[in-house]
Amino acid sequence: MNTSTAYTVIDLKTAPVRLEPVTTATNSQGVIVNPAGVAVGGLALYRAEVVPAGLIPDEAIHWIKSNDNVSFYAGQDTGREAVVRGVNPGSFTLV
DSSP states (O other): OOOOOOOOOOOTTTSOEEOOOOSSOBOTTOOBBSOSOOOBTOEEEEEOEESSTTSSOGGGOBOOBSSTTEEEGGGOOBSSEEEEEEOSSSOOOBO
16 A cells, blocks of 8 residues: 655745734733733733634744833743733833
């Protein structure tokens, strides 16, 4: 019996991933998604949308912060949603 294996290569630089400001969307608890900022001591939820949803698994998405003005809350830095806590006044970037 002959068998063959097929592989699919996904170019993550051109994969259809959308990360954009969405200030009217909420999660199931009513928390605003992708707000313009987070208060010092406050929490904020950020979401990346992958289309189609099954293209990239949650465990393959890792968030990185640009500085120490925010920290990831309870290890929430993997998956489609990241939760950050405001630590210091000033700007920050999530990628």
